Amino acid sequence: MYQAEIRKPLVTGGKSYADVTNDICRPIENKPSSSWWLGFSVALVLLLVLIGTLGWTTWEGIGTWGVNKTVMWGWDITNFVFWIGIGHAGTLISAILLLFRQKWRMSINRSAEAMTIFAVLCAAVFPLFHMGRVWLGYWPLPLPNAFGSLWVNFNSPLLWDVFAISTYFSVSLVFWYLGLIPDIATVRDRAKSKGRKFWYGFFAMGWNGSARTWARYEVVALILAGISTPLVLSVHTIVSFDFATSVIPGWHTTIFPPYFVAGAIFSGFGMVLTLLLVARHVMGYQDYITSEHLEAMCKVILLTGSIVGLAYITEFVIAAYSGYEYEQYAFMNRMFGPYAWAYWTMMTCNLIAPQVFWSKWARTTPWFIFIISIIVNIGMWFERFVIIVTSLHRDFLPSSWVMYKPTWVEAGIFAGTLGLFFTLFFLFAKFLPVINMSEVKTIIKDKE
Amino acid sequence: MIDKKVQIGDKKFTLGVFNDEGKLLNAVRSLRKKEVNIFDCYTPFPVHHLDKEMGIKRTNLTVIAFICGALGTTTGFSLAYYMNVLDWPMIIGGKPMDVTVFTSFIPIMFELTVLFTAFGMVIAFFTRSSMIHGFKQDILDLRQTDDLMLLAIEVNEDQPISDDEIKSIINNEGALEIRERGQALEVTY
Numbered sequence: 001m002y003q004a005e006i007r008k009p010l011v012t013g014g015k016s017y018a019d020v021t022n023d024i025c026r027p028i029e030n031k032p033s034s035s036w037w038l039g040f041s042v043a044l045v046l047l048l049v050l051i052g053t054l055g056w057t058t059w060e061g062i063g064t065w066g067v068n069k070t071v072m073w074g075w076d077i078t079n080f081v082f083w084i085g086i087g088h089a090g091t092l093i094s095a096i097l098l099l100f101r102q103k104w105r106m107s108i109n110r111s112a113e114a115m116t117i118f119a120v121l122c123a124a125v126f127p128l129f130h131m132g133r134v135w136l137g138y139w140p141l142p143l144p145n146a147f148g149s150l151w152v153n154f155n156s157p158l159l160w161d162v163f164a165i166s167t168y169f170s171v172s173l174v175f176w177y178l179g180l181i182p183d184i185a186t187v188r189d190r191a192k193s194k195g196r197k198f199w200y201g202f203f204a205m206g207w208n209g210s211a212r213t214w215a216r217y218e219v220v221a222l223i224l225a226g227i228s229t230p231l232v233l234s235v236h237t238i239v240s241f242d243f244a245t246s247v248i249p250g251w252h253t254t255i256f257p258p259y260f261v262a263g264a265i266f267s268g269f270g271m272v273l274t275l276l277l278v279a280r281h282v283m284g285y286q287d288y289i290t291s292e293h294l295e296a297m298c299k300v301i302l303l304t305g306s307i308v309g310l311a312y313i314t315e316f317v318i319a320a321y322s323g324y325e326y327e328q329y330a331f332m333n334r335m336f337g338p339y340a341w342a343y344w345t346m347m348t349c350n351l352i353a354p355q356v357f358w359s360k361w362a363r364t365t366p367w368f369i370f371i372i373s374i375i376v377n378i379g380m381w382f383e384r385f386v387i388i389v390t391s392l393h394r395d396f397l398p399s400s401w402v403m404y405k406p407t408w409v410e411a412g413i414f415a416g417t418l419g420l421f422f423t424l425f426f427l428f429a430k431f432l433p434v435i436n437m438s439e440v441k442t443i444i445k446d447k448e
Numbered sequence: 449m450i451d452k453k454v455q456i457g458d459k460k461f462t463l464g465v466f467n468d469e470g471k472l473l474n475a476v477r478s479l480r481k482k483e484v485n486i487f488d489c490y491t492p493f494p495v496h497h498l499d500k501e502m503g504i505k506r507t508n509l510t511v512i513a514f515i516c517g518a519l520g521t522t523t524g525f526s527l528a529y530y531m532n533v534l535d536w537p538m539i540i541g542g543k544p545m546d547v548t549v550f551t552s553f554i555p556i557m558f559e560l561t562v563l564f565t566a567f568g569m570v571i572a573f574f575t576r577s578s579m580i581h582g583f584k585q586d587i588l589d590l591r592q593t594d595d596l597m598l599l600a601i602e603v604n605e606d607q608p609i610s611d612d613e614i615k616s617i618i619n620n621e622g623a624l625e626i627r628e629r630g631q632a633l634e635v636t637y
Contacts, residue, residue, distance in 0.1 A: 016595065017467075017492065017493075017594070017595035018594060018595040021492075021594045021595060142527055142531060150536060150538075151531035151532060151535065151536055151538075152531065153532065153538055153540075154527075154528040154531065154532045154552060154553055154556060155532070155538075155540070155549060155552045157555075159556070160555040160556060160559075163555070163556045163559040163560070164555065164559050167559040167560070167562055167563040170563065170566075170567075171562060171563065171566045174566055174567065174570050175566070178570060178573075181579075182492075182493075182593065185593045186492065186593040186594055188593075189587070189590045189591070189592075189593045189594065190590075190594070202581070205574065205579040205580075205581065206578070206579050206580075206581075207579065207593070208490055208586060208587050208588075208592065208593075209490045209491050209492055209592050209593055210488050210489070210490055210577075211488055211489040211490070211491065211495070211498050211499055211502055211504065212488060212499070212504055212577070213577040213579075214491065214494040214495070214498075214499070215494075215498075215499035215504055215506075215507060216507045216509055216573055216576060216577060217494070217573070217577075218494055219506075219507050219509055219510060220509060220569055220570065220573045223509075223510060223513050223565070223569060224566060224569070224570075227517075227561075227562045227565050227566060228562075228566075230558075230562070231559075231562045234555070234558060234559065238555055241555075437492075437493075438492060438493040438494070439493070441492060441493040442493045442494060442496075
């Protein structure tokens with residue numbers, strides 16, 4: 001196929017097929033570095049914090065949290081939406097960019113999908129424990145009800161969420177595992193010890209790279225990408241329905257689904273960049289995750305950040321135009337009320353900060369991108385906090401107006417989910433190839 | 449569903465070893481011109497057009513995907529309709545609970561469609577490719593998942609040209625080496 005000279009190579013360093021295998025299998029086959037151990041230990045300590053705070057919540061009850069009758073959703077649902085949003089970038093990269101034939105996705109899709117799965121796991125912690133009695137966490141499932149004749153309510157967006165998130169998790173896991181099989185087989189065929197041969201052999205499911213299997217495999221991957229694309233859009237749409245179908249001023253808006261989906265992709269790319277910039281540096285994968293990749297991701301951040309910014313302004317204009325005083329008050333309260341600091345943090349981080357990516361220098365300078373990616377993560381966390389807490393704390397009835405402050409238990413659970421996320425990510429980086437070898441081998445002679 | 453004919457087993461092969469997918473494709477093309485029956489190719493990554501050149505028919509896994517998806521949609525609807533309309537209608541705010549609330553079943557019908565399609569198709573893929581645990585797996589060379597591409601031609605009387613002619617074609621197309629193998633390299637776990 002003809003490729004214009006202006007295109008830059010997708011993988012630099014003139015790698016051969018064997019180089020790709022050697023480079024990407026190196027961290028799996030060698031002993032972990034001291035930086036790996038350091039990161040892993042910190043993550044593990046935070047994971048212990050999660051176990052401790054969740055244990056305390058279960059033992060003592062939701063009273064250990066700062067939520068109250070008025071602000072019944074606080075940090076818990078903020079964190080839930082935050083984590084679910086983070087997951088969306090993985091599916092965008094692996095599914096939507098596959099349909100758009102964006103070949104640059106190939107060296108980042110594996111780690112982005114891993115991130116999706118770990119983020120959804122972190123998200124699941126919050127609604128499960130917010131139920132109060134976590135051992136009854138199976139009640140939202142449509143099981144034959146032993147406690148009476150009542151079934152789950154199919155009109156409720158909360159039930160849609162149960163289905164959407166469990167489907168999203170399982171389909172992402174299957175998609176990820178399917179992509180991993182050829183690479184696990186590569187690791188299996190290089191393994192020296194019996195244990196490695198057994199375990200990688202077990203998970204490779206006897207893959208031998210037959211042309212017949214590859215032909216089927218590509219069809220399966222394409223269909224999975226095809227169904228994952230509407231799936232990922234539906235998941236955050238349904239998460240936004242949790243708010244949009246209510247009557248709370250500030251939540252009851254039709255712009256929520258597209259606004260949430262754009263926000264999810266925006267925050268997800270923020271996290272992908274945070275992780276990949278570190279991984280690329282520590283593992284020395286600059287030839288695979290080139291500055292072209294970083295630039296492409298920054299452009300996605302710029303686009304989705306601008307969509308989110310536009311949504312903030314649209315929401316405000318529509319509230320002003322609605323002639324509905326409660327809605328108008330909700331937005332004035334966001335901007336100038338007691339939580340104004342959170343609103344302006346959100347505006348600065350999400351609307352203003354990503355605009356620096358109009359400059360090519362900003363899009364190609366790793367340390368600078370890293371800082372912006374952290375700002376985006378913070379901004380998107382605040383977006384959920386603003387939507388949830390400022391809308392709830394002052395609603396129709398001024399006598400029930402309160403302030404919400406999180407307790408150390410809630411802070412501990414949030415820090416703990418970061419621990420869970422990074423523990424899983426460190427284990428992934430140690431035991432599985434973080435770059436999709438079989439896909440990268442198809443593009444080493446290619447240009448973007 | 450599992451086709452024994454495509455399993456390596458203890459068949460005898462002439463193997464062409466390549467390190468370039470272009471050369472492999474050319475070799476397959478030349479052999480197919482002589483109507484040689486190619487057993488299979490083993491590559492570390494998907495080589496485009498290889499399946500077409502080898503004469504492999506397009507998989508019908510998409511049909512299975514569609515059937516599973518349709519099953520998922522029906523399951524989603526039946527679940528919601530049975531539980532919320534037939535068995536125990538939940539009357540909230542005096543609103544009717546009959547088939548007119550169909551629209552609020554759509555999200556779950558959609559999610560189950562995706563779930564059933566994904567799982568049904570992946571299970572069908574594993575079955576069709578005999579990637580099921582307990583099957584002895586056949587690998588002809590340890591580097592076929594790393595950087596080498598293998599072209600396997602079964603040695604039998606049905607081939608239109610002699611084994612030596614096949615070997616010379618493979619050689620002319622730039623194979624690294626040509627091997628003969630009576631038995632698969634067994635990898636047991």
